[in-house]
Amino acid sequence: MDNKINKLLSFIKGLSNADIDRILEYVIEILKVNNQQADRPGCPHCGSTHIIKNGHKDGKQRFLCHDCGQSYMRTTNTLMDQSHYTPSVWSEFIKDTLRGASLDYCSEKFGFSHQTAFNMRHKFLLALQDFLKQNPVTLSGVSEFDETFVLESNKGTKFTADSTRKPRRHGARAASRGISSEWIAICTGIQRDGGAIACTVNRAKPSKEELAAIFAGSIQPGTLALTDGLRSYNVLKELGICTVVEASKEEDGFYNLNTVNSMHSYIKDIYDHYRGVATKYINRYNAMFSLVFRSTQELSMNLFSTLCNTSPCRYWYSVDDVKQLNLTLI
Ligand SMILES: [Zn+2]
Incomplete structure (x- = not known):
C-alpha cells in the first residue's frame, strides 16, 4: 500500500x-x-443508503430507512450490538486478539472483568466463523495438507468426581506419549500462495470420511495436494477432486510441507500465548487461524470495518450464543 x-x-x-x-x-x-x-450508516435490514435520522434512544442516534421502513442504530446487527464499549475499544481488542494476547492481558489493559473479555473474544470468534461461511476459502494450485495435535483442555470447566481424568496443570504433559485420546487433531490445508483451512473433527488421526467432510467442497479441480502420506487423504483422489502426492522428507525440494508446518508453528505459538484453548471452542479458534495466518495488519482493520459496520449480515451474538453455539464436543 x-x-x-x-x-x-x-x-x-x-x-x-x-x-x-x-x-x-x-x-x-x-x-x-x-x-x-x-x-x-446504511440500513442493516435491506442495505439501502436512502435513510434519515430518526431521534435518539438511550442517548444513541436512531435512523429510519426510507426503503424498508425499519429503524435501526449504528450498531444494529454489528459485532458491537448491545455492547457498552466504543468502536475504538473494540478495534483495539480485536487487534490484541489477533496478535495472540491472553484474556488476562486484555482484561487488565481495558479494565474489563475476565468474563467480559471472554464474552467479547468469543463474540468476535463466532462472527469470524460467520465471515468464513460467507467468504469461504478455496484451495488450488499447490496445496499442503497435514495435521497438528494439541492437548485436550477442559479449561474453564470444573472437574467433577466423574471427570475422565484429573485436572492437568498448565504446561504439564500428557499422561502417555504419542497420539492418545488426550490429543486433539487440527486438520490443516493451505495453498502455498493462498488461503488456509483449519478444522477439528476428532481426537485421533482423521478418517477418509472426516477429511472429505472438511476439504471436499473447498478444493479446485487441478490442485496438487501434498500430504504427509496419511492414507486417508487418498479419498480426495478417489472422489476425483485432485491429485494427491506424498511429500518428501527433504525441506528444500519442491515436494515439501514447509508452508503447512509453519502454519502449525504459528498455531502452537498462539496456543502458548493464550495459555491453551478449551477444546469445545477449538473450531472457533481454528476459524481465526485460517483467516489470520500470513495476513497483514490490514486484515484487522478490514475485519473491524466488516464486522462493526451496519450491513444486512448479522455479526452480533449474545452471551447465550457464546455459551451454546458452534461447540466442538468430541
Ligand atoms: Zn432498509
Whole structure:
C-alpha cells in the first residue's frame, strides 16, 4: 500500500499547479461523500443508503430507512450490538486478539472483568466463523495438507468426581506419549500462495470420511495436494477432486510441507500465548487461524470495518450464543 502511495506522490510532484488543484477538488469531494456515509450508516435490514435520522434512544442516534421502513442504530446487527464499549475499544481488542494476547492481558489493559473479555473474544470468534461461511476459502494450485495435535483442555470447566481424568496443570504433559485420546487433531490445508483451512473433527488421526467432510467442497479441480502420506487423504483422489502426492522428507525440494508446518508453528505459538484453548471452542479458534495466518495488519482493520459496520449480515451474538453455539464436543 505504502509503495502505491509513494508512486502516486512522486507522480503528483510532476504535475502542474492547475492539475494539482483539480486533484484536490476531487479528493475533497470523496471525503465529503465518505463523511456523509460515516454519519449515516446504511440500513442493516435491506442495505439501502436512502435513510434519515430518526431521534435518539438511550442517548444513541436512531435512523429510519426510507426503503424498508425499519429503524435501526449504528450498531444494529454489528459485532458491537448491545455492547457498552466504543468502536475504538473494540478495534483495539480485536487487534490484541489477533496478535495472540491472553484474556488476562486484555482484561487488565481495558479494565474489563475476565468474563467480559471472554464474552467479547468469543463474540468476535463466532462472527469470524460467520465471515468464513460467507467468504469461504478455496484451495488450488499447490496445496499442503497435514495435521497438528494439541492437548485436550477442559479449561474453564470444573472437574467433577466423574471427570475422565484429573485436572492437568498448565504446561504439564500428557499422561502417555504419542497420539492418545488426550490429543486433539487440527486438520490443516493451505495453498502455498493462498488461503488456509483449519478444522477439528476428532481426537485421533482423521478418517477418509472426516477429511472429505472438511476439504471436499473447498478444493479446485487441478490442485496438487501434498500430504504427509496419511492414507486417508487418498479419498480426495478417489472422489476425483485432485491429485494427491506424498511429500518428501527433504525441506528444500519442491515436494515439501514447509508452508503447512509453519502454519502449525504459528498455531502452537498462539496456543502458548493464550495459555491453551478449551477444546469445545477449538473450531472457533481454528476459524481465526485460517483467516489470520500470513495476513497483514490490514486484515484487522478490514475485519473491524466488516464486522462493526451496519450491513444486512448479522455479526452480533449474545452471551447465550457464546455459551451454546458452534461447540466442538468430541
Ligand atoms: Zn432498509
